[in-house]
Amino acid sequence: MVLVSGTSNPILSKKISEFLDIPLVNPQLRRFANGEIYCEIEKNVRGADVFVIQSTCAPVNENLMELLIIVDALKRASAKSITAVVPHYGYSRQDRKSAPRTPITAKLVADMMTVAGASRVITMDLHAGQIQGFFNIPFDNIFASPVLLEYVEKNLDRSNLITVSPDAGGVERVRYYAKKLEADLALIDKRRTGPNVAEAMNVIGDVAGKDCIIIDDMIDTAGTLVQAAKALRKNGAKKIYAASTHPVFSPPAIDRIAACEELEAVIVTDTIPLSESAKQLSKIKVVTTADILAKAIHRTFNHDSVSSLFI
Template sequence: MNDALRIFACNSNPALANEICAKLGIPLSPVEISRFSNDNLQVQIRENVRERDVFVVQAFTEPVSDHIMELMITLDALRSASARRVTAVIPYYSYARSDKKDAPRISITGRLIADMLITAGANRVLTMDLHAEQVHGFFSVPVDHLTAIPTIAEHFRRNHDLANMVAVATDAGGAKRVGRFSERLDIPMAIIDKRRVDDTSVKQGHVVGDVKGRDAVIFEDEISTAGTLLSTIETLRAAGARSVHAGAVHGVLCGPAIERLRNAPIESIVVTNTVHMPPGKHLDKITQLTVAPLFAAAIERIHSGESVGALFE
């Protein structure tokens, strides 16, 4: 590997960063992140990065604001240290959910954070499975948008009988994503059509597609509180699904998610390690796949000037 390549990690997911470095055969470069007595953050880069090609791994996970500030200050420190190019590697970009002005007097925060990253010193961004693909266009620097769909699809191919399986989108907005997943496995798909049933905003799900007697796999970009997943499971069970499974790229699993999933009538849940999963969030029914090889391959291609899109051809 070229000596000009350096990889740093902030505090959100050092395990993923270490695994990426192991795949590339290089050590994780040292950075010291500390706090002053007034709670202000300080970041010090602990090695020479002058004219180096630098990548910083940081997911926007809880505590989100702290992790964003860590990344911003690290990017600025690297720019001040004369790094040749700085790439922000953001496995999970949580503010991709804030992609439009759907209420009066609110911020399109996905765009705001993009602007802040560039101001801080990011020359490029590498991310995975944005909740809203149009967020890609919020950046005025190059963005490489990876997907874990092939990784998750391969897990289901190896561990399940696909002959009786159907992929399920939790709503019409997720149909395009689930369509790519179902095409990868060459299985049919169904969509949950949510209808408002009265003025209290209660929604009732109806299945568009055939799930009776079939093994349904719900596919999402992320699982946060698991509320949508839980209602989808109930709808599929009521529609006669033989078994229910779920796949999601980002296993955020916040709030009541773990307790909901612990008691939910679902056979298996597959997520990736874009989000660090502490011991308290482990359940026997949850499998976590690694996306480190994909990020490592993308970093190697960016560093050497090769096509990142070719990884998915």
């Protein structure tokens, strides 16, 4: 097994390397004067099973192109298999035609990864499950729920807890958390008026006097999260928490979370590295996914079941 790290999330790559007790190979990545990316793999990978760890987070296009170039370099170096480990799958929200004459960019990214030479993809908490069908190669969608649930069970009072979905699309995800936590479920009726613009309307479910935890797959500009927290407080909720896998945190997310008095804490994972301003905000709690991803990599290498991690 050979572990190759891109530059998007070096801390997570290092943790995965430590869990597996396998040294990281850092490819020589350089930029030409016009911004073109040059890659050279200095380790011999001929006949090896290679795992490339790279989140396609901001800057999305740079990190995606870097991943494709690394995979192409490995393919041309005669690697036996190349597994792209993409903790955060960029462009995952563009999974269908939402309006006339619009692209399905998640499918385009899938095609590019396959053509570049990836023989398998491992990712975490896809925004839309149907993206798995865009690939004609094996695809594993790993869940971050074990580490998020572990944090909730250890740090929050579950006796008065209710799980909340910020929109109708996330109900299935939240129902899973509600079952594991033996908690009730509530739903926020969210209306979108434009990209990254959301207005929370009605709360469906009884949250009065309850401690609420809003569960989502990603937090981008935090507009939905803040509106949801305000709607819950208006309906009588006591303490309000949030849990999300991918801390995208595009501006002005950090400012919104900091200014939101209703939110007690926001629990996220390390699939995307935090900015310096996010690290300074005490409300934001980070749990690592390195253990789960390392186990998924190890089981893939040994041809063992990955789904058994969650059963």
